[in-house]
Amino acid sequence: MRTSPYGAIAFRPDARRLTVSAPNGELTLWDTADPARPQPAGRLRLGRGIVAAAWSPAATDMLATASADGSGALWRLRDDRPPEGVARWAALPDRPRHVGWVAGGAWVFSMTGSGRTSVWDVGSGACVGRAELTGGRPVVGAHYRGSEVVAVTDSGWARLWRPGRRPGEWVKLTDKPVSACTWSSTLLVVAGPDGQATCFDAEFRPAHRLRVARDRPRALACADDGRLVASFGDDQAVALDRDGSVRWVTSLRARSLQIAGDLVATSGGLLRPTLLTLADGKEPLAP
Template sequence: MAERTGLATLTALRSDGRRLAATAPNGDLKVWDTTEPTKPHLLIRLTRRHRVIAATWNPTAADLLATLATDGSISVWRMVDDRPPQEMMRLLMPYGRSGKLAWFPDGRHIACATPDGVISAWDLVSGARQTQVLGDRADCLTLFPGPDGLRAAYRDGSIRQPGTRTRHIQPITAASWSTTGALLAVAREDGSVEIRDESLRTRWTRAVSGGSPLLLAWYDDTAMVAADRGGRTLTAYDIAGRARWQTRLPGVPTGLSVAGDILAVGGCGFAPWIVELGTGTPLSGLPS
């Protein structure tokens, strides 16, 4: 079971790896300067009435961070160094109070998937909701807006991809699209991980844990990391299913985020655990 005190419930690295947003169960969000991954330091603390449950950095404007709160509001914040956060825009989700949040590559549109199966997308210049794509009524585990459209994977095994009808695999507990959307990693209740191609054919399957919950994250299209929450380990696999490295964690992992050559892991407290992706070498917050 995950520890209940001081858990960071999400981590979100900026694409350049120089900023990290992390939250805890009280809903506060902290932004860390990770320019030097071995010495992250706190820049900003954001306290809201409603707790933050999702956060994502804009891919084209480095100082913009979008957050989703439990009241269904999506806020876009300007986060500049250690200055007070400036709320630039607020949107209200029409359905649901939790979900996944992701920017489109153009940095102008943002999408949110909620548990009722609805995916909404907004044009942030006009503030208008542009599309509403009906999915299945299940939790969305990962949302990937690519240049060709939206991809989404749901807990019941429903998979949405551009240009195709919703397809179905067996139920899953975690999912992550590769950086181009060409590959999908999924975890199952038995603790195994599968890699599937664009046609959802299985490339390989590996037993990672004895059934404890897993977290998944890709770097490039060449490798992915699985975090075993029960075993408190990180294991990197290449696309052939070969293990590259394994690193032990001092606590239960609660979130993964990748940028450049570093991996940020959410865990106890706000302070991030940071790992070098190529070798699994601990850089900050972990025993070396």
């Protein structure tokens, strides 16, 4: 989950739980098992407020968070029990902007907006490594590839780091600035202020290019099959197939987007999220 914007979200891969951030530092948990009627399922708060969250790729009930004071935490969020704090550590000396999982869920990373990164072992709580990953270059998005942390900068470069080693070589993705990026299990997608996007495979080789918006995308999400959803302008969102054909366009103010299964979770400033079906962009109907 990228941080900062009010309403940033993290959608659990099974599409049954969703977190939404608020300016007061609270993280609201939503039960989305019935997508037509999302229900509040608890609130989390830690340190000077939670600014980023990410669900584990290995354990559906585990959530990693990063707080404004630089601390990281793990939570166990079982569907039938109150939230449980599992671990906490002093991850960074300044405010994080990104949090995520590495090595299939064995490690958790926290990263600032300037690329300062710490990685922690989930089982032991030990620090696996620290690095200045981008040399101060602004980070647009952070994710992982296997046991490597990946940072994408606003200047169109990516850098990988395997904790315990020195950061790797820079990878040039695009000659243009990057204003939004997203990942799926198969693709990395970066988009520029002109609305053009490039999709890359796991080795950072360009797979295809397409236009995702008429102007600068505000948010971007990618499904595992390559379908994209982008928000742009004041209140527009568009879904595209992998070949760039438009599947649907809708009026929607979305600052954050994530896809899980056949659902798109969006948040545009209100605490209550909006869920859309990926196929047609409509709100799910109650059974």
